Amino acid sequence: NAGVTQTPKFQVLKTGQSMTLQCAQDMNHEYMSWYRQDPGMGLRLIHYSVGAGITDQGEVPNGYNVSRSTTEDFPLRLLSAAPSQTSVYFCASSYTGSGQGFYEQYFGPGTRLTVT
């Protein structure tokens, strides 16, 4: 199993540009999520999904879009990048046990994004 994979590893954008961060998992997990990690602030949830076609907002969703057409993939789109979106982005996945809450979370290696 490859686990959770993320591409690209590094990205530099100019303000106003758009891009998509890719996330894929091969563990057949229902739950997938995106976090951003900023110094001293821990991880903050951006968006999450509990299955194909189902997404919801987390703590800091503004400026980001998601969709989930397959169980395996959960891309994160930045429509118009801003310097405040400079961060490290992590994708995670987990079983959800049919509404019984989280099981162990598996994280990808992260994407380091700089917006100038």
Place this chain on the structure above:
Amino acid sequence: KQEVTQIPAALSVPEGENLVLNCSFTDSAIYNLQWFRQDPGKGLTSLLLIQSSQREQTSGRLNASLDKSSGRSTLYIAASQPGDSATYLCAVSPRSNDYKLSFGAGTTVTVRA
């Protein structure tokens, strides 16, 4: 809103000393709590997951306890080694039908050889 706090933010100990890492949370209505390890420039690796009905969970040199009523969890690492140097984060899962994990900011541990 669930607030998760980890104190201290950084800790330095000599090799062989036992490590005690603290995690506190404001809302005791949790489903489970996880401890993660993060190495510099890397993603998070799950260490232990404690269900709300459990008091502790063990894996090798790691032991995590949970006291829901006081809103606290403690991660113990016995006989620390330089390879234990990393940032340790705790995360709290809310009710079973609410999938928004709340993370602490982490404790960065340095084990001196």
